[in-house]
Amino acid sequence: MKWLSQNWPMVIDLTLDHLWMTVQITVLTVLFAVPLARLSMTNRWLRAVAVVFTNSLYAVPSLALFMMVPVLVGVPLRSTTNVVIVLTLYGVAVIWRSTLDAFDTLPPRILDASDAMGVTRWRRFWSVELPLASPVLVSALRVVLASTISLITVGAVIGVPSLGLLFTDGFQRGITAEVITGIVVVVALGWLLDRLVAVAGAAAMPWRATTPRRSRRLARRVQAQSLRGTDGSAA
Amino acid sequence: MITFENVNKTYPNGTTAALDVSFTVPAGSTVALLGPSGAGKTTLLRMVNRLVDPDSGRITVGDRDISQINPVTLRRSIGYVLQEGGLLPHKRVLDNVALVARLNGASKADARERAQRMLTLVGLDAELGSRFPHQLSGGQQQRVGVARALVGEADVMLMDEPFGAVDPMIRRELQAQTRRLQSELGKTVLLVTHDVDEAFSLADQIVVLRTGGSVAQYATPEELLTNPADDFVADLLGLSDGARDLHVVDRGGRALVTDGSGRFIGRVRA
Numbered sequence: 105m106k107w108l109s110q111n112w113p114m115v116i117d118l119t120l121d122h123l124w125m126t127v128q129i130t131v132l133t134v135l136f137a138v139p140l141a142r143l144s145m146t147n148r149w150l151r152a153v154a155v156v157f158t159n160s161l162y163a164v165p166s167l168a169l170f171m172m173v174p175v176l177v178g179v180p181l182r183s184t185t186n187v188v189i190v191l192t193l194y195g196v197a198v199i200w201r202s203t204l205d206a207f208d209t210l211p212p213r214i215l216d217a218s219d220a221m222g223v224t225r226w227r228r229f230w231s232v233e234l235p236l237a238s239p240v241l242v243s244a245l246r247v248v249l250a251s252t253i254s255l256i257t258v259g260a261v262i263g264v265p266s267l268g269l270l271f272t273d274g275f276q277r278g279i280t281a282e283v284i285t286g287i288v289v290v291v292a293l294g295w296l297l298d299r300l301v302a303v304a305g306a307a308a309m310p311w312r313a314t315t316p317r318r319s320r321r322l323a324r325r326v327q328a329q330s331l332r333g334t335d336g337s338a339a
Numbered sequence: 340m341i342t343f344e345n346v347n348k349t350y351p352n353g354t355t356a357a358l359d360v361s362f363t364v365p366a367g368s369t370v371a372l373l374g375p376s377g378a379g380k381t382t383l384l385r386m387v388n389r390l391v392d393p394d395s396g397r398i399t400v401g402d403r404d405i406s407q408i409n410p411v412t413l414r415r416s417i418g419y420v421l422q423e424g425g426l427l428p429h430k431r432v433l434d435n436v437a438l439v440a441r442l443n444g445a446s447k448a449d450a451r452e453r454a455q456r457m458l459t460l461v462g463l464d465a466e467l468g469s470r471f472p473h474q475l476s477g478g479q480q481q482r483v484g485v486a487r488a489l490v491g492e493a494d495v496m497l498m499d500e501p502f503g504a505v506d507p508m509i510r511r512e513l514q515a516q517t518r519r520l521q522s523e524l525g526k527t528v529l530l531v532t533h534d535v536d537e538a539f540s541l542a543d544q545i546v547v548l549r550t551g552g553s554v555a556q557y558a559t560p561e562e563l564l565t566n567p568a569d570d571f572v573a574d575l576l577g578l579s580d581g582a583r584d585l586h587v588v589d590r591g592g593r594a595l596v597t598d599g600s601g602r603f604i605g606r607v608r609a
Contacts, residue, residue, distance in 0.1 A: 217425030220390060221487075222414035222442050235429045311429045311471045 107281035115270070119289055121184070122256055122266040126297065128188050129252050133195030134245070140196070141203035142229065151204070158201040161193060166258050169193065187259040187266075194255065195248040199241070206240035207233060239312060242305035246298055253294045257286075267293070340366045341387060341495060341529055346396030348382055348552070356382035357393065358553040362546050366401075366494075369521060369528040371538035374548030374555075375575070380531040382552070384497050387529060388414045400495055415442050418488030418496040418526070423504040424480035426472040426487075433458070433468030436487045443491050450490075457486035462516065478509035485517070489524070498530040502537065514540045535576055535583075547572050 108115065144150035169190045174181040177189065210233060218228045234241075257268030270286030273279070306313065341364040348357040356379030364370040372380040385391040386398055389410040398405050405413055426435045436454035437447075445453065458468055461482040472480055481502060488496055501517075502510040518541065521528065532538050538545050539560045547555040547563070549571050556568035564583075567573040577583040582599040587607055589595075594607035 211428075213421070213423070213425055214427060216390070217419075217421050217427070220388060220414060220419040220421065220425075221439050222411045222416075223438075224411055232427060232429075309429070311431075311473075 105281070107279055108285055111282070115267075115285060115289065118265060118267050118269055119293065122253070122268075122290075122293065125184055125188060125191075125256055125259075125266060126249070126252055126293075129191045129195055129256075130245070130249060132188065132192045133199055133248055134241075136192065137196045137199035138203055138234075138241070140200050141207055142233070144200070144204050145207045154200050154204055158197045161197040166190060166194070166255050167261060170259065170262050182263040184259075184264055186262075187256060187264050191252050191255055195252060198248050198251075199244045202244040203237060203241050206237035210236055235309070238305070238309060242301065242309075245305075246301055249297050249301060250294055253290060253297065257290060340364060340399075340401060341370075341527060342397075342399045343383070343386075344397040344399075346383070346386065346393045346398060348379070348386070348391065348393050355379070356552045357386075357396075358551055360396070360552065360554055362554065362557050364527055364529050364544075366527050367525040368543040369530065369541055371542035371545045372529065372531045372548060373535065373538045373545050373575070374533065375550055376533060377550050378548035379552035380533070380548055381499055383548075384499055384529060384531045387495070387497055388417045388419060390414075415439075415491065416493055416495070418491055418493040420484050420488045420496065420498040420501045422500045423477065424472065424484035426480055426483055428472055430471075431468065432463075432470050432472060432475065432483050435472065435483060436468075436490050439487055439491045453490055454486070457490045458483070460489065460520070461486045477505045478513065481505055481509075481513060482516075485513075485520075489520075494527055496526045496528045498528065500531055500533070503532070503534070510537075511540075517541060547575060 140150065140154070144154045170186060171181070173179065173189050174186055179185045179189065214232065214236070215228070218232050223232065256266045257271060259266055260268030260272045267286050267290050270282050270289075274282030274286060343360050343362050346357050346360045347355075349355045354377070360383060362370070372383055374380050382391055386393055387400065387405070389405060389408075392406070400413070400417070426432070427438070430438065433451060433454050436457055437445075437450040440450035440453050441447070455465060455468060459465065463479060463482055463486070467475065467479065472483070475483065481504070484501070488498075502513045505513065514537065521541075528541075530538075530541060532541075542560070544557065544559050545563060546557045547568075549555045555575075556563065556572050558566070558568075563572065563576060564578070567576060567578055570579065573579045577599070580599075584599050585604075586597045586601075587594050588597055594609075595603055596605045596607060598604050
């Protein structure tokens with residue numbers, strides 16, 4: 105407690121750094137992955153890329169990617185941009201694939217009904233396809249959020265400031281309180297953001313509150329599958 | 340009025356869905372496309388709002404060649420009733436109906452008001468409007484589907500096996516309601532069914548289609564019963580095996596009617 109009372113401004117700064125990176129990564133992930141998923145619905149080449157990309161990326165340890173991306177893209181190693189790029193890649197790998205699955209399994213009858221009424225393609229995407237895919241999207245997003253928040257801490261190893269700095273610094277100098285503070289704040293941040301997305305998702309999908317169990321179980325299964333995918337060797 | 344002139348369609352996999360099809364749906368009347376599965380009924384129906392384009396031939400709606408009309412514009416001018424309603428599961432019932440009015444340019448308030456009127460017209464309680472489709476029974480969803488097709492005030496309506504998914508009692512009720520609405524509104528209706536009774540109950544004229552997409556006969560129910568064009572038509576209608584035969588039997592001085600299998604279904608009124 106003594107350590108925390110002396111260092112809380114630093115903890116707050118690192119929390120804000122951590123949070124800001126999480127927000128950037130999550131937003132970029134969705135902005136890239138959802139259009140990619142929709143395009144791979146009809147583009148066979150993109151679909152093949154989706155499968156290869158999502159299957160192989162999690163086989164690459166994040167630390168190795170933190171080293172490779174600066175070489176390939178030319179961003180400084182010790183920059184938040186580096187961390188944001190790498191973790192966006194991981195995020196896209198999860199959301200691209202699961203959202204593609206969600207688009208693939210949209211009921212053809214519903215899409216047909218939309219066309220028959222004279223709904224344009226663009227409007228169909230925004231007002232039919234995206235809302236109907238959103239339960240899976242939100243589930244996948246929660247997985248990405250959890251994995252992003254923990255993977256950001258790895259960035260501390262290459263010197264990018266985040267709550268992970270409390271781990272590296274705490275270990276090196278043998279300050280247990282610092283490590284524990286890190287763990288508690290990371291877990292709290294993860295829990296908080298997960299609740300936020302879950303609540304916002306539920307508010308945006310009122311029809312789900314009254315939906316029969318079956319489809320909700322399906323969404324949960326997708327979430328479980330994506331989780332198993334990320335457990336591999338990412339850290 | 341809807342006309343088909345020498346319409347042909349063969350799918351890439353080689354199945355022919357329409358073979359030199361010509362017929363006319365006169366304005367204000369109901370025509371049923373009747374045939375076994377694989378006869379291309381649904382394909383013909385979907386050609387009218389350009390969900391499918393023919394390989395050759397001409398289709399007109401209200402004297403306009405539809406190949407010259409933008410598909411989206413065309414679809415907004417035609418009501419469409421799908422099997423099981425085809426409602427959007429994530430929109431409330433009222434919004435499902437209002438959507439079509441919105442697409443046709445109505446303001447939000449106006450669209451909702453019209454949607455509410457249509458729900459009442461098809462016999463649904465106003466309070467059902469705020470529910471989601473899955474909270475309704477199959478018959479209620481089907482009524483919403485009809486309301487949605489009516490809300491655009493289109494003159495032409497397409498119905499794809501509209502009452503196939505509901506139980507027989509509800510089906511008869513919906514058919515009766517459709518006849519009632521039709522006599523009030525006088526729409527030009529093209530409907531697909533594989534159910535002979537449904538075709539007889541709703542249609543003024545029936546296009547009988549055979550497998551391979553050609554027209555076997557185009558006639559009124561009365562003509563079909565008196566003069567089936569060939570064995571295929573007679574078989575399809577149930578005239579060959581006696582399934583549609585009715586018999587009058589005497590039971591203690593009363594003339595009763597039995598159906599093809601000998602079950603009593605009514606009595607003769609003198």
